[in-house]
Amino acid sequence: MKDNKEHIKLKAIDRQSQAFFAGGTFRWKKSEAEVLAELNRQLDRKAAGRSFRLSRRWVAVAASLLLIVGLGSLLRFYAISVDVSAGTHQLVDLPDGSTVELNAGSSLRYYPYWWSFKRIVTLDGEAFFEVQKGRSFVVRSLQGRTTVLGTSFNILARGSNYRVTCLSGRVGVRSRQRQKVVLMPGSQAVVQPDGKIEVRENIETYPEISWREHVFVFTETPIQEVFEEIERQYKVTIQSTIQAKILYTGNFTKEEDVENILEYVCPAVGLKYSRKSPTLYFITQANE
């Protein structure tokens, strides 16, 4: 009986709600026409702002292009850097069998995967090159650029110094100011602070490359540069208060102990050294 009553109620609701909702109207505040007009404006703006459409195919094409460019630049710009700290020398083999011997405190950078297209290295410091014959071989430095075909030569690129010594073959040198010279064996290019290149011919080349055998030869070299060289070769710090322009001429062979070297160099130019720690030395005038 109760079920029946509930059933009647349900039936009543069913019929009533049908009657109540059927045939009603929607009074929208924003008409369909208004919405369409707005949509068309939006679509026009889009079409104007973006004249090409990114369909899936184009996205794919763009992605592959990007991949190729990415791979290409990886090959082009992937670089190997060799940093030689003070106290050591290092021999670097380049992909074509050319070799670079790096002096202490120097760094070299090259692009191994691009090597077959262009032989180019970047050098800061001092190095001796033996270059296999082939297409041009370029050494870039802050101070200048040296181009060769296949030779051996030494480059010193430190601070404001840029000195290239040709031992065999032909060596082209260009300063940052774009002055160019070509060196024959036994000649040397020295880039002056103003960018002019001074060529010295028929020089004795041994002092330029003696560093390879740990022999250091200085000819009228500012004493500060000599100390810098000692710092690099021995990985020590040398502090000096010397302002006067002292030129040093002499040579020495790297020995076990840096003090032996300082002992040898200082008295010759009227200086003395004192040891503060195994890696720190002070230089003062001998008569102080």
Added chain:
Amino acid sequence: MQPLTREDFNFLFHTYFEEVRRYVFYRSGNEEVATDIAQDTFLRLWEKREEIRLETVKGLLLKIASDRYITKYHKEKLAFNFFNTFVPREHAPTPEDQLNYEELKKAYEEALKSMPEKQRVVFLMNRIDELKYREIAEQLGLSVKAIEKRMSQALEHLKQQLKDQLTNIVLLILNSCFFRRLKH
């Protein structure tokens, strides 16, 4: 598959916009939201114009609208104002009936508001748009069984909610039956 042209787009708009807007309105009971979502839905349709199949576009539209509505508004507490927008057919000649009618409308508003969304959509598509269960099932991508179930749940819900009105309703119906019989 041809991409849609602007004419195609306008045609589809005229054909389906109202239905999409109603669908969101049934779900939200909020006119602004319904219009906003429906407009947005057609914008999306244009963006997808390369991949539209006309046979399934109606279902697609409702699907887009549903997704948009869920991501944009579902978590918000929306004002439910069904009868601000929907106006039932006038059928109350006497002032007394008018009073009953206002009360009834209020009762329905409350009942619809508290009705679960899924039931409400099915119920209103059936009552207002007068769609058959099969048609509703197709458009919402559901089975006819599911529609039947939601519909009976909706009626059950109304029965509970409209308790106070029910006596009147039953009387009214009995009356009309009685008068109809007299006429014959």
